[in-house]
Amino acid sequence: MTSLNLFSPIQIRGMALKNRIVVSPMQQFSAVNGKVGHWHMVHLGSRAVGGAGLIITESLAVNKEGRSTHYDAGLWNDGQIAGWRTINKFIHEQGAKTAAQIAHFGSKASRSHPNDGLQYLTPENGGWQTKSSSAVAPFNNMSLPRELSIRDINKIKKDFLTAALRAVSAGFDAIELHAGHGYLFHQFYSNIINHRKDQYGGSFENRIRLLIETARGIRDLIPQTMPLMIRISAVDYIEEENAWKIEDSIVLAGILKQIGVDLITASAGGFVFLDKSRVFPSYQVPFAEKIKTETGILTGAVGAITEAQQANDIIASGKADLAIIAREFLRDPYFPLHAAKTLGEAAPIPFQYKRAF
Numbered sequence: 001m002t003s004l005n006l007f008s009p010i011q012i013r014g015m016a017l018k019n020r021i022v023v024s025p026m027q028q029f030s031a032v033n034g035k036v037g038h039w040h041m042v043h044l045g046s047r048a049v050g051g052a053g054l055i056i057t058e059s060l061a062v063n064k065e066g067r068s069t070h071y072d073a074g075l076w077n078d079g080q081i082a083g084w085r086t087i088n089k090f091i092h093e094q095g096a097k098t099a100a101q102i103a104h105f106g107s108k109a110s111r112s113h114p115n116d117g118l119q120y121l122t123p124e125n126g127g128w129q130t131k132s133s134s135a136v137a138p139f140n141n142m143s144l145p146r147e148l149s150i151r152d153i154n155k156i157k158k159d160f161l162t163a164a165l166r167a168v169s170a171g172f173d174a175i176e177l178h179a180g181h182g183y184l185f186h187q188f189y190s191n192i193i194n195h196r197k198d199q200y201g202g203s204f205e206n207r208i209r210l211l212i213e214t215a216r217g218i219r220d221l222i223p224q225t226m227p228l229m230i231r232i233s234a235v236d237y238i239e240e241e242n243a244w245k246i247e248d249s250i251v252l253a254g255i256l257k258q259i260g261v262d263l264i265t266a267s268a269g270g271f272v273f274l275d276k277s278r279v280f281p282s283y284q285v286p287f288a289e290k291i292k293t294e295t296g297i298l299t300g301a302v303g304a305i306t307e308a309q310q311a312n313d314i315i316a317s318g319k320a321d322l323a324i325i326a327r328e329f330l331r332d333p334y335f336p337l338h339a340a341k342t343l344g345e346a347a348p349i350p351f352q353y354k355r356a357f
């Protein structure tokens, strides 16, 4: 039996990754009318040159209401496809794969640019009326959302499906639904926000309905060979009886696996500011491990993974299948090249850079 490590290839449906190192989705707030440009090409392209196996895009809004800011990238119209085609082509030429993360921010939409503090904007201040499962603000400095009607919910499901088709057309290798971090899907599956009385609220089955229906719809629509991944918040990090817990995530992951979802990224939180004492190296890895062990679905570990040996241990110990890295990739686009050297693996050095490594 050969042991796995960070540089072991992995096959997920028709997508073959050359290693287990993944660029985590990171919003750049640099799009114009939802379109990506030179910044995105250089930013994502550099990480492909740096040797990442898979690059997941920042959250791409499925409609304008679902954006977090005016500067979000999106897939809500056909004009937004071409920019991604060029970026995907370049990334593929470097031997890496790409996944489109599609998202709706629900009540966490309508904020200012990070340079203006990511403040929640009312319609009077240049924002727009947000909507959510219920008229409940996830944080108290936010404007109150309106409750989505069944008609609104059906429209959002449709927007996710259309965005997924645009991602296929843009040449992505996989699709990831963003169902964590206190955004729309999470606003439905967590009791903390969802106070609905209809078929989308109340019981566990009702609260996960929107996510299940959307995932099933996308699975049926995209090519059989294309992986569907989902990022969830494995826990709410709220000490209340009715908060979302790891046990809930395990049941959810089992159902998602049954309907053809290929991989779960186990992130966490979204409705509370996390105390610094709870964030330490690999702090969310136990969530990925539990979900993987209990359900057998592939998982991605994310959160405070910064070192080659640390990332390698996560894979070699079988706790997760992918090491998903965000901020360390901002500090070092060549993390995989450096990690290969540290771990004594053959580094995937582009020939143009061979004289330097």
Ligand SMILES: Cc1cc2nc3c(=O)[nH]c(=O)nc-3n(C[C@H](O)[C@H](O)[C@H](O)COP(=O)(O)O)c2cc1C
Residues within 6 Å of the ligand: 024, 025, 026, 027, 028, 057, 058, 059, 101, 178, 181, 231, 267, 302, 303, 304, 305, 324, 325, 326, 327, 328
């Ligand atoms: C600048 C920045 C933007 C982010 N944008 C997204 C996003 O669009 N979608 C998402 O799922 N997570 C997003 N995240 C969260 C990261 O993907 C990751 O889960 C988190 O930063 C923890 O990983 P790290 O410790 O490696 O940074 C973002 C993080 C950063 C630092």
